Amino acid sequence: MxxxxxxxxxxxxxxxxxxxxxxxxxxxxxxxxxxxxxxxxxxxxxxxxxxxxxxxxxxxxxxxxxxxxxxxxxxxxxxxxxxxxxxxxxxxxxxxxxxxxxxxxxxxxxxxITTMEEAETLKAAIDSGRYDYATLATQIGKSEAYILTRIKLTNLIPEIARLIDTEEITVAVATEISRYGVDIQTDVYNSHLKDGVTGNNWRGMDASNVARLIEQNYTTDLSRYHFDKSTCASCPHNTRNLLLFCEDGCDGNCANTACLREKQTTYLLDKAFYGSELFPMAKFGQTEYDSNDMVAERLVNFGYDVEKIGNNSIPFPMWPMQPEQDCFNSDVEYSIAIKEYEQNKEKCKNDRATIENMAREGKASLFICIGRYDITLCYIPTDMGNFGDVDS
CATH class of the missing domain: 3.90.1530.30 (Conserved hypothetical protein from pyrococcus furiosus pfu- 392566-001, ParB domain)
Incomplete structure (x- = not known):
């Protein structure tokens, strides 16, 4: 030497x-x-x-x-x-x-240095513990946001990561894809980025269009769901936190299908059991076109029967909403609304009592209906011709 x-x-x-x-x-x-x-x-x-x-x-x-x-x-x-x-x-x-x-x-x-090599090197620097984002940014002359974005690229599946280094997709497009999990990335690659894909190829698209397409095709609007979404507000799988295109005040979209499904199932099961406590004579049922098979399957596993309900079921009367005085321009209008509310409330009370009595007498069947997004109460009269007095 x-x-x-x-x-x-x-x-x-x-x-x-x-x-x-x-x-x-x-x-x-x-x-x-x-x-x-x-x-x-x-x-x-x-x-x-x-x-x-x-x-x-x-x-x-x-x-x-x-x-x-x-x-x-x-x-x-x-x-x-x-x-x-x-x-x-x-x-x-x-x-x-x-x-x-x-x-x-x-x-x-x-x-x-290639983009992915830089991303891996920046991640190694942070993981070493010798740098935080601020000191590393000073060391390399880049912003903290730049470092965060680059490190996010290390979440990409290898097939998509290679497309950056071969310049077949832009870093901006890859950044949008990197926000999502492996399942979504894999489907995006196989359906829209893989060699040979025609007709629905996303190569050449700008980042904003790719972001919108992923949100549209691979996430679910949380506003459809009624379970407690407080934890969803800060969840990294909520598109509100992916800096996409959700306006202020919206719930966002969920990109974690498994978590969303489990939360919805738990919520619907709890509501179904609560309905069963309120109406012990009611049976569990599901319709052909609006049902949640996972909830129905769980109920069956718990030992309950879940009947198929035809299209002749009738919604159980719902309590009317009490008027709020702030919504009216005058005390007179509010008084009229309160009077109508009390009348409707009394009618609803009588109708519900009539249906429950007929269910006890075997003249109607009550069902806790397992819907896709909610649990509702409905009934089926055994003799529709003699049940016309109840206006639900």
Missing amino acids: EATASQTNAVKVQEATISLALIQPSDYNPRKNFDEQSLTELADSISRQGILHAIGVRPIAGTDRYEIVYGERRYRASIIAGKDDIKATVYTDLSDDEAEQKAIAENLHRQD
Whole structure:
């Protein structure tokens, strides 16, 4: 090994030419993936011009070997080019932490770094614990928002990540896709981004259109659901928190289908059991066109019967809403509304009592109806002709 020595910041440095056979990669290199075509192109360049920039290595204690600190791509390309040795900067007193820090810094300042390599390197820097977003932003001269966005790209499935480095989709499009889970990403790739997809190909679309299409096709409007959505407000799967296109005051859209389904199922089951307590004579039922099969299946597993209800069921009378005085322009209008409310309330009370009595006498069947979005009460008269006095 030919070497010249110097000292920088108390770390001993030697410039040397080292046999490739004595060098090995490290485990902490933030760069994990190496594109074969890119390596081949670099190998061709090395064959013609040699190594332009030395790699960084450090001695492995107790051996004559060296561990790569930075420059693994040049090392790999030199092997492909059939070289026997390589120019190296040897850091003789470099700790593990210092070696990892140098690897991160070297990768971030490379001119040929790809978007995904940068993302992985930034994530490694944050994960190392030596940086927070503010100090890393100062170190590399980028904003904290830039770092956050880049690190988010490491959530991409490999198939979509490759499309960034090959410039088949933009970073902005990839950023929108990275907000979602693996299931949605996989379907987006197979249906809209994969080679050979025609007619519904999203390549070439701008980020705003891709974001809208994902929200439209892969998320569910939370306003349809009546369960307690307080935890949904801060959930990362809520599109309100993905900075998409939800206006102020809306519930947002849910991108976590499994969680949404389980919350809805739990809510409907609780409401169904509560209805059963209020109306012990009522049976569970579901219609053909508006039903929740998961809730019905759970009820069956709990030992309950769930009957199929035809189209002749009638909604159980609902209590009228009490007027609010603030909604009226005068006390006279409010008084009239209150009077109508009391009349409707009395009629509803009588109608409900009539239906319950007929159910006790076997002249009507009460059902707790398992709907897709809600639990409702309905009834089916055994003799429709003799049931015309009840106006529901």
